[in-house]
Amino acid sequence: MASYTFFTNPMSRGQIARWALHEVGADYEQVIVEYGAPKTAALLAANGLGKLPTLVHHTSDGDYPIAETSAICAYLAETESGGALAPTARERAAYYRWMFFAAGPLEQAITARSMGFEPNERQRVSVGFGCYDLVVDTLAAHLRGGDYVCGDRFTMADVYVGSHVLWGTMFKTLPELPEFVAYGERLTQRTSYVEAKAIDHALIAAAQAAAQEAKV
Ligand SMILES: N[C@@H](CCC(=O)N[C@@H](CS)C(=O)NCC(=O)O)C(=O)O
Structure with a gap:
């Protein structure tokens, strides 16, 4: 097993x-x-x-x-x-902060916007992400400061945060800021990224072909 x-x-x-x-x-x-x-x-x-x-x-x-x-x-x-991909003591704060930021505020801000909800001034106080633009600017400012979430070393936080950035820039739910594009280019060169995507893309292609065949 x-x-x-x-x-x-x-x-x-x-x-x-x-x-x-x-x-x-x-x-x-x-x-x-x-x-x-x-x-x-x-x-x-x-x-x-x-x-x-x-x-x-x-x-x-x-x-x-x-x-x-x-x-x-x-x-x-x-x-x-x-x-190897877990944070060192010096990386821990950035690692957890940005991992949770992506799972919480970033994902909520993107979902809210795509579903047509923009919190007003009063709602921003209690909505966990505040507002979409500030979430985007805050993440971009952090990525401007280093190649990866924890600085100069790739960690697992980059798999998670990076997936949101790659997905968001591809589907236009995030703006194509130079910080996001450059970060995405670093990540998509990784062997494991290429291997994993190849498997999912092949599964998607097979499912689409089967659906097409079922229609005929
Ligand atoms: N908070 C969860 C969300 C998981 C989620 O919503 N997955 C979707 C696909 S991306 C799903 O399972 N949808 C099928 C369903 O809800 O039946 C996570 O981050 O893993």
Whole structure:
């Protein structure tokens, strides 16, 4: 049995988790979950939300389910990278701050805008992200200060934060600021990124071909 069972769909945040799995060289078996299909008991047992990605780590002490893409990334860095992609003491503040920033304010700001919600002055006080423009400017200012989230070294925070930046600039939910573009170019050259994307893109192409064939 592989060390990890990986519930995913190639057109999901599972792409981020796959990149993380490849960065640490984890041994995993994938379970493709079709959108709209009933959630299996195995997925729901691991994650009551039935959301993707969901990972189950099979260990000699038992099975550990883990969900939330940011948590999956952090877990893999700590558990599988021998410390290489986890933060050092000096990197820890930036690592956690920007990982949580991406999972919280950044994702909320993008989602709110894409669903047509722009908080007014009064709402900005209680909305966790404040306002979209400030979230974007704050992240860009941080990336201007170094090649990676923690400075000059790639860590797992870059898999998560970088995925948001790459996704956002590709789908125009983030502006194509020079800081975002340059950061994205550094990340997409990584072997693990290329390997992981190739798998998801092949799965997407196969699903599209099958759907096309079913129509004929
Ligand atoms: N907060 C979760 C969100 C996960 C999520 O919403 N996943 C979507 C795909 S990107 C999903 O599973 N959608 C299918 C469904 O809800 O049935 C995370 O960051 O992992």
